[in-house]
Amino acid sequence: MEEFKLSLTDRSGNLTEAEIAAEMAVHAGLLERVKKGETEYRESLGWLDVSVWGGEPWISRYESLAREVQAQADVLVVIGIGGSNQAARAVAEAIGEKSGVRLVWAGNSISAYEIGEVIRQIRGKRVYIDVIAKNFETLEPGIGFRALRAFLKEQYGEDYRRHVICTGTEGASLHALCEKHGYTFLPFPQEIGGRFTALSPVGLFPLAAAGMDIRALVQGAQAMRDRLMREEGKENTALRYAAVRNLLYRKGYRMEMLSFFEPRFFRFAKWWMQLFGESEGKDNLGLYPLFGNFSEDLHSIGQFLQEGTPVIFETFLEARRSGASLMLRDDDVEDGFEYLNGKDFDEVNRVACAATMQAHAERFPCLQISVDAMDETAFGQLFYFFFFSCYLSARMLGVNPFNQPGVEAYKVNMFRFLGKTK
Amino acid sequence: MEEFKLSLTDRSGNLTEAEIAAEMAVHAGLLERVKKGETEYRESLGWLDVSVWGGEPWISRYESLAREVQAQADVLVVIGIGGSNQAARAVAEAIGEKSGVRLVWAGNSISAYEIGEVIRQIRGKRVYIDVIAKNFETLEPGIGFRALRAFLKEQYGEDYRRHVICTGTEGASLHALCEKHGYTFLPFPQEIGGRFTALSPVGLFPLAAAGMDIRALVQGAQAMRDRLMREEGKENTALRYAAVRNLLYRKGYRMEMLSFFEPRFFRFAKWWMQLFGESEGKDNLGLYPLFGNFSEDLHSIGQFLQEGTPVIFETFLEARRSGASLMLRDDDVEDGFEYLNGKDFDEVNRVACAATMQAHAERFPCLQISVDAMDETAFGQLFYFFFFSCYLSARMLGVNPFNQPGVEAYKVNMFRFLGKTK
Numbered sequence: 034m035e036e037f038k039l040s041l042t043d044r045s046g047n048l049t050e051a052e053i054a055a056e057m058a059v060h061a062g063l064l065e066r067v068k069k070g071e072t073e074y075r076e077s078l079g080w081l082d083v084s085v086w087g088g089e090p091w092i093s094r095y096e097s098l099a100r101e102v103q104a105q106a107d108v109l110v111v112i113g114i115g116g117s118n119q120a121a122r123a124v125a126e127a128i129g130e131k132s133g134v135r136l137v138w139a140g141n142s143i144s145a146y147e148i149g150e151v152i153r154q155i156r157g158k159r160v161y162i163d164v165i166a167k168n169f170e171t172l173e174p175g176i177g178f179r180a181l182r183a184f185l186k187e188q189y190g191e192d193y194r195r196h197v198i199c200t201g202t203e204g205a206s207l208h209a210l211c212e213k214h215g216y217t218f219l220p221f222p223q224e225i226g227g228r229f230t231a232l233s234p235v236g237l238f239p240l241a242a243a244g245m246d247i248r249a250l251v252q253g254a255q256a257m258r259d260r261l262m263r264e265e266g267k268e269n270t271a272l273r274y275a276a277v278r279n280l281l282y283r284k285g286y287r288m289e290m291l292s293f294f295e296p297r298f299f300r301f302a303k304w305w306m307q308l309f310g311e312s313e314g315k316d317n318l319g320l321y322p323l324f325g326n327f328s329e330d331l332h333s334i335g336q337f338l339q340e341g342t343p344v345i346f347e348t349f350l351e352a353r354r355s356g357a358s359l360m361l362r363d364d365d366v367e368d369g370f371e372y373l374n375g376k377d378f379d380e381v382n383r384v385a386c387a388a389t390m391q392a393h394a395e396r397f398p399c400l401q402i403s404v405d406a407m408d409e410t411a412f413g414q415l416f417y418f419f420f421f422s423c424y425l426s427a428r429m430l431g432v433n434p435f436n437q438p439g440v441e442a443y444k445v446n447m448f449r450f451l452g453k454t455k
Numbered sequence: 456m457e458e459f460k461l462s463l464t465d466r467s468g469n470l471t472e473a474e475i476a477a478e479m480a481v482h483a484g485l486l487e488r489v490k491k492g493e494t495e496y497r498e499s500l501g502w503l504d505v506s507v508w509g510g511e512p513w514i515s516r517y518e519s520l521a522r523e524v525q526a527q528a529d530v531l532v533v534i535g536i537g538g539s540n541q542a543a544r545a546v547a548e549a550i551g552e553k554s555g556v557r558l559v560w561a562g563n564s565i566s567a568y569e570i571g572e573v574i575r576q577i578r579g580k581r582v583y584i585d586v587i588a589k590n591f592e593t594l595e596p597g598i599g600f601r602a603l604r605a606f607l608k609e610q611y612g613e614d615y616r617r618h619v620i621c622t623g624t625e626g627a628s629l630h631a632l633c634e635k636h637g638y639t640f641l642p643f644p645q646e647i648g649g650r651f652t653a654l655s656p657v658g659l660f661p662l663a664a665a666g667m668d669i670r671a672l673v674q675g676a677q678a679m680r681d682r683l684m685r686e687e688g689k690e691n692t693a694l695r696y697a698a699v700r701n702l703l704y705r706k707g708y709r710m711e712m713l714s715f716f717e718p719r720f721f722r723f724a725k726w727w728m729q730l731f732g733e734s735e736g737k738d739n740l741g742l743y744p745l746f747g748n749f750s751e752d753l754h755s756i757g758q759f760l761q762e763g764t765p766v767i768f769e770t771f772l773e774a775r776r777s778g779a780s781l782m783l784r785d786d787d788v789e790d791g792f793e794y795l796n797g798k799d800f801d802e803v804n805r806v807a808c809a810a811t812m813q814a815h816a817e818r819f820p821c822l823q824i825s826v827d828a829m830d831e832t833a834f835g836q837l838f839y840f841f842f843f844s845c846y847l848s849a850r851m852l853g854v855n856p857f858n859q860p861g862v863e864a865y866k867v868n869m870f871r872f873l874g875k876t877k
Contacts (some may be wrong), residue, residue, distance in 0.1 A: 114750075114751060114754045115751075115754030115755055116754075119755070129568075141751045141754075142716075142718055142750055142751050143716065143750050143800060143803050143804040143807050144716065144717055144718055144719075144777070144779070144800070144804055145777060145779035145780055145781040145799065145800035145801045145804065146551075146717065146718075146719060146777060146778070146779035147718055147719075148781055148800060149779055149781060169790075169791065170791065172750075172792075172803070172807070173750060173751075173754075175790060175791070175792040175795075176783060176792065176795065176800065176803070178790065179783055179784065179786075179790065179792065179795075180781065180783075180800075182786065182788065183784055183786065186786070206790075206791055210788065210789075210790065214788060287709055287710075287764060287766050288709075288710070288743065294564075294565065294566065295566055295568065296564055296566055296568075296569055297566075297568060297569075303755065306755050306756060307754070307755030307756070310755055310756045310758060310759040310763070311755065311756075311758040311759070313759075313763070314756070314758050314759025314760075314762060314763025314764070315758065315762040315763060316762065317762070317763070317764060317765055318763065318764055319759060319763040319764050320764075321710065321756075321759060321763065321764065321766070321767070322756075322759075323745070328536075328564055328565050328594075328595060329536060329537075329563045329564050329595075331862065331865065332536045332537030332538075332563075332595075332729070332862070333537055333541070333725065333728050333729030333732055333733065334728060334729070334732045334733075334736070334743075334744075335861065335862045335865065336732060336733040336736050336737065336859040336860075336861040336862050337732040337733070337735075337736025337741060337743060337744075337861075338736075338861070339861030339862065339864055339865075340736060340737040340738065340739070340860070340861035341732070341735070341736030341737060341739070341740065341741040341743065341861075342709060342736070342739060342740055342741050342742075342743065343739055344709050344743070344766075345743070355566070355567060355568060356568070357566070357567035357568035357571055358567055359567040359570055359571060359602065361598060361601055361602075362601065362605055364601075364604065364605065364608070366604065366632065366636060367632075368591075368597060368600065368601065368628075368632065369591065369592065369597070369628055370594075370597040370598065370601065372873060372874055372875040372876070373597075373598065373601075373873065376873075377567065378565060378566070378567035378570060378598065379566075379567045381565050381594070381598070381873065382565040382566055382567065384869060384872045384873055385565050385594070385865075385869050387868075387872065388865050388866075388868035388869035388871075388872050389865040389868075389869075391865075391868050392864035392865035392867075392868050393864075393865070395864070437758045438758075438762070439757065439758040439759075439760070439761030439762035439763075440753065440754070440757045440758050440761065442761055442814035442815075442817070443753065443757065443761075443807075443810050443811040443813075443814035443815070444810075445814075446809075446810035446811075446813050446814050447806060447807050447810035447811075449810075450806045450809065450810050451794055451795065451798075451803065451806055452794050453794040454794070
């Protein structure tokens with residue numbers, strides 16, 4: 034797998050290769066333990082082996098259910114929030130529409146306006162829904178399911194139940210609803226936390242319904258796993274990424290910005306934010322994960338990056354082939370942009386990226402992660418790479434990568450205010 | 456103007472009212488100087504007096520041009536980036552579609568895929584464009600104009616020129632193009648920097664074309680101006696906001712998160728980020744401006760806010776009436792959400808906001824800015840409030856609020872890589 038690259042550009046003098054090598058050496062033992070079969074956190078390491086939820090017969094199951102949905106529906110409404118929808122949405126919005134059903138996202142807010150917009154979008158269409166929730170006490174998918182259930186009942190009467198798929202924990206409340214009402218059930222992996230579920234029914238089934246090549250996605254992840262298991266401590270790509278971010282944190286950086294020049298990476302960046310923010314943001318520690326949607330955001334926060342409080346470093350994310358092309362044609366209007374004649378937008382965008390990284394690297398270290406194309410294989414690589422490196426990074430920071438005790442505080446208040454008694 | 460409120464909730468003990476009062480007292484003189492007619496930065500203070508670009512006859516001019524566009528077109532493509540499109544986009548995306556033309560946004564990226572999407576969206580529609588650029592050397596609007604010009608020429612032949620409006624600096628290159636090719640020209644105010652132009656042709660004309668009530672918007676801004684000019688130093692709302700942020704910066708906070716439970720505030724938050732990021736992010740200083748699109752983002756970065764590195768405080772933004780309503784109906788499915796029966800989504804969303812602020816205020820100070828409704832009047836108030844308080848805040852920090860020297864670095868590289876010679 035030559036196409037996935039991690040590189041470092043730094044002219045700031047704030048980070049040396051010797052420091053990185055030393056940091057990697059300190060944690061080489063952790064990497065070895067993970068390779069040999071870590072015992073700590075074993076109950077949350079289900080994502081380590083891609084072949085469990087991403088192998089046959091599961092893939093066949095997702096694909097056959099996807100074919101059923103494609104035959105019966107125009108739209109699949111995915112009802113989920115956080116780890117339950119971000120991975121699928123990241124891939125779907127980056128790759129764009131394919132031959133399958135259109136995916137619509139709901140259950141990720143409590144806004145009456147937003148849910149109204151979803152209903153407006155799907156009216157008159159043939160609709161299936163996939164309700165995804167590890168713990169079906171979460172408010173947003175709960176009320177999203179209610180709103181969409183009412184819509185389906187209006188359209189299909191009691192037959193509505195054939196249009197409902199639920200992805201939940203086996204034996205828990207959502208599973209019980211499926212049994213009772215005859216909805217289709219897919220299991221939410223118990224040994225994988227929400228933000229690590231991209232390569233399970235949570236991420237793979239909606240993508241299959243949209244017509245994505247989920248076999249390529251899983252193969253990309255598997256190839257990344259093979260590579261990371263093969264690479265020795267001092268050359269391991271994930272360990273290097275984790276080492277750099279921990280070093281920079283200790284040097285006083287407080288934010289890592291995932292920057293990209295292809296706006297279609299926006300939802301992937303949101304996925305990445307959750308992964309790192311929830312895994313590391315605890316015990317008063319952690320780099321805050323940000324994103325830079327360039328070039329647009331250069332015109333708002335570029336100034337701060339270049340001259341503001343020096344607490345941000347960047348990781349640029351690039352797909353070397355965007356799959357889009359548009360020539361800059363000349364015409365009779367002398368608009369001052371003649372130097373662009375005959376150039377492709379895509380080439381110009383690539384130049385803007387290189388120019389930005391060079392400018393920013395004068396001030397702080399810039400990492401770059403580069404994949405071959407904006408396709409399923411690349412997203413498989415990216416998911417697995419970030420899972421693995423996030424796990425290493427959180428361990429190096431000294432925190433539990435898999436819990437999120439801090440998200441309960443507002444929920445306790447909310448349930449109390451809303452009069453929930455149990 | 457009772458409806459605009461700024462309040463502070465803090466149970467963290469990290470900020471006292473006595474400290475705020477002292478900070479405000481230190482800078483009361485600055486406020487007085489601004490009220491009396493500041494002389495420093497005079498060349499960039501054109502936004503202080505709303506009546507210049509937001510009074511008659513300008514409003515009539517924007518409205519009559521808007522009527523022309525509405526009569527001839529279905530869509531107005533706004534070609535601009537950063538300060539040239541964020542304010543209009545903030546209002547348009549928050550309020551939603553009105554009776555005017557649909558606004559489509561272009562010239563804010565270099566992505567070939569994005570510009571292709573714009574062309575795909577407008578094909579078959581009757582189209583006008585508004586090219587907005589203070590300095591028409593900026594790459595994104597330059598190539599956006601080229602792409603849309605080619606589209607218009609295909610549709611209308613040489614008559615295409617009647618579909619082009621340009622908003623640029625008088626006497627500069629975009630103005631010259633208008634004269635030569637017969638495009639309609641609107642002036643970009645010379646005495647207002649890009650990020651302060653919401654209440655000028657830059658922000659107001661596209662909104663008028665979309666059918667927004669720009670008179671209400673300007674009146675909201677004027678009412679805020681009147682209030683801020685009236686309020687004495689120790690009770691001045693803008694001075695209080697500026698004082699709190701500067702105090703918290705000195706106490707070690709490095710990020711201010713603008714948080715909201717109405718996803719439609721997303722583009723307003725982007726506008727706010729540019730305003731504060733570019734105005735304060737210099738001389739190695741400044742709070743980094745972030746946003747929290749809740750409740751969705753609570754499921755990704757809520758953990759970090761509650762337990763991560765303690766460098767973030769929040770300002771909640773709320774519209775007390777969202778204008779949307781949707782009752783949570785009960786049905787025969789016992790889904791565990793019976794405690795919501797008979798409640799309105801909108802009420803639940805408000806409870807979620809209060810619960811979150813209460814939980815977060817245990818850890819860090821939380822400000823709240825509350826407006827009456829998601830309407831033009833409120834956005835007028837918000838624009839002026841943030842202009843004024845950002846100006847005060849940057850002055851208190853000791854930086855020039857109006858320049859952005861740091862954004863040049865990547866442009867120099869880019870122009871060199873692209874072979875631009877002058």
